[in-house]
Amino acid sequence: MSKRHVSLKDLAKELNVSISTVSRALKDHPDISEEVRQKVKHLASERNYSPNPLAMGLLKQATRMIGIIVPDLVTHFYSSIISGIESVAKEHGYFVVISSSNESYIKEKESIENLLKSRVEGLIICMSQETTDTSHFEKLIQADIPVVMFDRVCLTDKIPAVIADSNDASQKIVRHFHDQGYNRIAYVSGPEHLNISKERMSGYLAGLNDCRMTVDPDLIEQCDLSFESAQLAMKRLLKLPNPPDAVFGINDTVAFGLMKAIKEAGLQIPEDIGVVGFTDEFHSTVVDPPLTSVTHPTYEMGRKTAELFFKRLKSEITSETLVLQTKLVERESSAKSR
Amino acid sequence: MSKRHVSLKDLAKELNVSISTVSRALKDHPDISEEVRQKVKHLASERNYSPNPLAMGLLKQATRMIGIIVPDLVTHFYSSIISGIESVAKEHGYFVVISSSNESYIKEKESIENLLKSRVEGLIICMSQETTDTSHFEKLIQADIPVVMFDRVCLTDKIPAVIADSNDASQKIVRHFHDQGYNRIAYVSGPEHLNISKERMSGYLAGLNDCRMTVDPDLIEQCDLSFESAQLAMKRLLKLPNPPDAVFGINDTVAFGLMKAIKEAGLQIPEDIGVVGFTDEFHSTVVDPPLTSVTHPTYEMGRKTAELFFKRLKSEITSETLVLQTKLVERESSAKSR
DNA sequence: TTCAGTTCCGCAAAGCTTTGCGGAAAGCTT
DNA sequence: AAGCTTTCCGCAAAGCTTTGCGGAACTGAA
The missing domain is CATH 3.40.50.2300 (Response regulator)
Incomplete structure (x- = not known):
């Protein structure tokens, strides 16, 4: 089994320059001479280099992952909304991790736990029908974890939400x-x-x-x-x-x-x-x-929800309820x- | 915004021991005395420590992510299969990243690229209906990237597959x-x-x-x-x-x-x-x-597919076609x- | 020739975890 | 009391990237 991915180190070794030089060359840092820059870029594209998201995540403390929790996965309503969320996420260079609560309060809480362990940067949630106690959402707010809800929402004074009229x-x-x-x-x-x-x-x-x-x-x-x-x-x-x-x-x-x-x-x-x-x-x-x-407008609803999420992620808003017409x-x- | 997650370093500092000690204590390494072990474990659970998957991924070169590519997300057939895959993935401590080809050959190839960039450990694929050229799958095989296909399959002599009869x-x-x-x-x-x-x-x-x-x-x-x-x-x-x-x-x-x-x-x-x-x-x-x-049996089909995937991941098989009865x-x- | 100023690049740390190895302290033997 | 074995723990490297800072080499001016 050959090595799957080339790293900056590999490129550096091959060109006899330092890792920093390679890194800077790839992002057009002015410190790097035109000649070196070209060489590096050429080899990088030849070797199909792409930065390791794990390393970036560690460094930037950002995983570029969004957690989604829906009551179920197989209803068209939710899959269509997820589809909308995903399209916006992709535009932002994020990807989504989907979890289903199966309409269960317990599973909803577990999903939140698991997604946070996976270091998602925030959550998009549609409550399970069993959920009456919202303290687990309150905790998220206190921990300042970006959360946006849609359709079945709560705590709308603290959590951005997208709903139908x-x-x-x-x-x-x-x-x-x-x-x-x-x-x-x-x-x-x-x-x-x-x-x-x-x-x-x-x-x-x-x-x-x-x-x-x-x-x-x-x-x-x-x-x-x-x-x-x-x-x-x-x-x-x-x-x-x-x-x-x-x-x-x-x-x-x-x-x-x-x-x-x-x-x-x-x-x-x-x-x-x-x-x-x-x-x-x-x-x-x-x-x-x-x-x-x-x-x-499910697909649109998904897109709006995702857009609200990114606003929240950048702390541009803390709460805002979007009402879509049916x-x-x-x-x-x-x-x-x- | 307070710090989101506690690290080994945080625990180590608080207990005045080294990071290695904390790490070993948590995994019951015999080198660690009972006393220290207890202290560490206690604080860890109090602070709700969970290991950083990014760091683990970097170290182990394993992201515990599986990429799934389906022709579309909103058809019950696929969402139900995905649901099955996900349940097995969860049992193995993996999570899935879902991507839709929208029945497009181009998007299918793009999805593969993107998922590999995200460092998934392997792929589960249902071909788009446009896909006639299978060279992009051949490449995956040559790069020794675990791939399993279901329903719409190809190259079954080299790729494990689950299909209906x-x-x-x-x-x-x-x-x-x-x-x-x-x-x-x-x-x-x-x-x-x-x-x-x-x-x-x-x-x-x-x-x-x-x-x-x-x-x-x-x-x-x-x-x-x-x-x-x-x-x-x-x-x-x-x-x-x-x-x-x-x-x-x-x-x-x-x-x-x-x-x-x-x-x-x-x-x-x-x-x-x-x-x-x-x-x-x-x-x-x-x-x-x-x-x-x-x-x-869509849900079951998803589960079988995932099980085959994990077999392939452990290199227990290179190809195997599972035929489910309808x-x-x-x-x-x-x-x-x- | 010598000093100041560019230009270009490398060192090292940080982010987090695991683990081989080395080492200090304590206990034991003779 | 000296030497040896245990017991327990820390150092450091590896995995990959970014970036501040320091430094070498070179250009130009005085």
């Missing part, structure tokens, strides 16, 4: 249902403590109020954001003496669960029940019927009035 | 169609040079032969693995004077594209046309009608005989 999105959905002639609009929410649950709930209520519809607590269900639990929630709704004629779920997985339960009950979408979800473009078109949905794309699943 | 899977599909009473079975393939295209094709042909059905070249279509191009391929098939009554696609995205085109043509699945795909469990149930499909799950999309 959930309140507005929910209102749009309710109004859309109303316009289509639906009267009993149900909402399947997630864990109460999550900001997305709260905001989508308040938007739901505001929307109902706006449309002069009354709030029926029966029509507000809750689930743990899984496909299965969304199905169960929908089943409960369908068993009501006065069931809903429209429903929307807090995220895409939930929306699909709702659809599944409705179909299994033998009901038609959108004739019997209208459905709207918070989903991504691709899946909305793949399911049947095509799902009316509020689409997050778009309601009308498809068949809520087309009652057709 | 595509040939068998295709045969299963054809036989299933045949059993259900479908007679004109079409296949939408991908780029010819890909192993998955070839194997699924040969399985298709073998299956037809097995069922004593004749091969009609008209029923063999090709696409570039995108949703849109699969739709187009399906449209071409539907325009045939004698169109197919069954079709299967090379992967999940393609399968969804086929379904979309069929629905848009106003045809019923499975009555007019039966559809089967290569997909994952989740999406198969979400689409409508639920899609009969050959499911890859499972045909029958759902509505191909249930003609009901």
